[in-house]
Amino acid sequence: MGLLTSLVTAPLAPVRAVMWVAQRIADKAEAEYYDPAPVWAALAELDGRLRRGEIDPADFDRAEEELLDRLDEIARFRQGLP
Numbered sequence: 001m002g003l004l005t006s007l008v009t010a011p012l013a014p015v016r017a018v019m020w021v022a023q024r025i026a027d028k029a030e031a032e033y034y035d036p037a038p039v040w041a042a043l044a045e046l047d048g049r050l051r052r053g054e055i056d057p058a059d060f061d062r063a064e065e066e067l068l069d070r071l072d073e074i075a076r077f078r079q080g081l082p
Contacts (some may be wrong), residue, residue, distance in 0.1 A: 036074045043067050 050060045
């Protein structure tokens, strides 16, 4: 039965391979999207820009709020929450 099954499903092997590759790409993209390290780096850079006087406090507050929201989204995803 194993040989027969292998012969019958052999034409589907390329499709399974493409699906496997697509899943690995999706997993990698998800891992990068939900990585908090770049968000923390962006927060540090934003703080540095404020201290150097490159941005005003209002722009800082707006950008900081966006980054903190992103960190909340990452935390909810890692906890399995909606």
